[in-house]
Amino acid sequence: MNKLWGIIIIGVTLLMGACKPGTPSEFIQPDDMEDILVDYHLARAMAEQDGGPYEETNYRQALYIEAVLQKYGYTKSEFDSSLVYYYKRADRFVDIYEHVAERLEEQALLLGATEGEIGKYASLNANGDTANIWSDRTSLAMMPLPPYNRWDFKVAVDSTFKMGDSFLMQFVSDYMYQDGVREGVLYVSVSYDNDTIISRNIRFSGGGINQLRIPEFNDHQIESIKGFFYLGDGSHRTTTTRLLFLSNIQFIRFHKKQEEKQEVENMLFDESNDEKQKDSVAPGIDRERLSPRIMRR
Template sequence: MKHNWALILVAFLFLVSCTPKVPKRYIQPDELEDILVEYHLAKSLATHDDDANESADVLQLLYMKAVLQKYGYTQADFDSSMVYYYTNAERFEDIYERVAERLENQALVLGATEGEMGQYASLDNNGDTANVWTERRTLSLMPVAPYDKWTFTINGDTTYRNGDRFLMRFMSDYVFQDGSKNTVLYVAVTYDNDTTITRNIHFSSSGLTQLHIPEYEKANVKQIRGFFYLKGDKDRSTTTRLLFIDNIQLVRFHKERLEINDEIEKDSLSSDSL
């Protein structure tokens, strides 16, 4: 038994030693995580500053510069590090998942106020109004394939009804030094009679974004699928171009059962006439 444990330990140490590390010339994952958390917190607090006269893009660069100075890095250090993470995007995705979790714990997710996202925050997947989102709530996109697109699929169940309508909402935060900002959200709702209703929206600014999907009364929902796609310029820029999306919700609204209300009203009238 001791011999087996020794082999397991040797194998574990071998795997750890073989895990590629981030070169020292780049910002290391733990520090990059701290930098991004502080950047988002600073930006969130600044959105409530009524005295701010600078444009959003200028303020964004100022916030990042201040945070980088605190940690002893220049903008060039940050940019070169991001080029590295562009080519190792799985690492960056892990980092930002931790960033989002820390921000959520402080109720300051990507600059969101409780009023903006809190309306449906406590909903579960039951009830006439329900948050039926079952995919990941946080993601990061870069304008470099395959990290410029993220797809999702949600299957319907017995809690869905004819005439349901939907509202998809989320917070977004662009960190772009230059280049055009343009992201597409596409949603397709397929029903059990094979009818499909599609909706899409383009968004190019940070903040709360919402997409409405209308009701359809002839069939029940079979599947909801779609994607986020961050469009990129033709040139593979080495400047910072990131999109963070968080607090994704898909709110389902049951249609009011007017026929039930009508029956109740009839019963009430009958009782009054007796």
Template sequence: MNRLRDILLLFSVCCFFIACKPGVPGDVIQPDDMEEILIDLHVADGMALSNPAAADNIEYYRLLYRLGVLKKHDVTQAQFDSSMVYYARYPDRLHDIYEDVAERLSKKALALGASAADINRYGTLTSDADTTNVWLGERSIVLLPQPPYNTFSFTIVADSAYQKGDRMILNFDTDFIFQDGMQDGVAMLAVRFANDSVASSVVHFSGSQHRTLEVADSKRVGIKEVKGFFYMNDGGGVQNTTTLKLVSIYNVRLIRFHGNSKNMPENQDSKEPMNRPEERSDTSVAISLDEMHQMRLDER
């Protein structure tokens, strides 16, 4: 009897804490509605960028389309801004919302007419004799201005499947949803070889783009480790917490090509920018995020 009473007491306490968990206030745009608005804002930005008539005044058309999105959802600019003030205080909630948004970006792009080849370049690759997608993380990444959500790093330790002369190619697509401010993201791909030398490739990105970074074992010494990161530049530390600033990185692929791979793309025929690696000899055996960040500053 006492055991049953204790169980009921524990159940009541759990229900109490669940009921007391703070939710989103009623005067704030709810998460499901915010997700739909963010999807449409992404589409609106794409329309502004692709409209030939908007070439000379992108910001005007972007604002025009965004106002149309708010009108569609029966939301005023003031309501949206005040909701962003709330979500800016809880970046984890906004991050969760936009993770769902990021998963839908590829499908939305297809619905708007993008070719499957543009969206899923190397997307169907899993593994064959010479070509493998070795990306182990989520295919969609969301970055926000507030740490720790402004950086995503990855590390892949080479195994026996890697061969001398391998070539690593990092592919990804990006979308920025910004109300104002500088749009600037940084991606880095670095490879540590068997002799502890390091080759790296860094690229800045903004807007809606497909980007590619490449690092090759050109000296055929063997790959020991692959590292990299995605970083959202905060504009020199100046942040306006009342405006929407999101970066979506999706369709992430890290393709390993063996030196004799027939699937290896020819650089001269590639339509997207291919950033060349810079090789250096390091005495250290690891690349920290601080080192990567310093390399980003040095590049500027």
């Protein structure tokens, strides 16, 4: 009897596994979709990197993406319909993009953004006067539908922070929109020990490098840093693809250079001494001789 029950349980388990919903055969399967999306973003980045007018960039992107689809044996119509299928199943789409992000981060040229402003901070660690202190995920896929339209973060504050630190947050954005308004937002706030809060935000609607700068505040210690990414235009549901992919997220901290601070202090000290000594010239000394003269021939 126990053996019979064991067979029944195994049979039910196998049946439940067989009934688990999969991707219909008319759509691109998840593994292939992941491969295509990795090459898709790299192709778009290559087109952006070549530069030129907006129309030329769009034309190159279309050619590169067509080459990617030919590589995997799919048409643009099949790709677009598969995007719509996964988009309507947001949880599955986000899972796919988690893997896409991991694979893109392993590439030597992450979305082609290893030069310029992004690249020069890419190899920095959390030490030094200029440091990349971002320890959270560096890539993110967002949709204008809750809960995928907002991502909150905190930056760890420790003893290496100093008064007078300033910050730069930057990232690469890549929109995959079939229609609709692109409304990306980054918000960051820095709180200090005297209840002062400095906050900044930027809106970004296109692809490429985006930067947000937070100025120095000299008189107090930093207590916390937090913020969020937000993707708007989600007031109504749609079956068309609206996806924002963020990559190479960095948060750079700049210490105020000690030599600059010392130079300012020395300047103030010299000016103070000049004021004190201005009217204390010893008797018998000709002030005229102490003044600079223009030598004439």
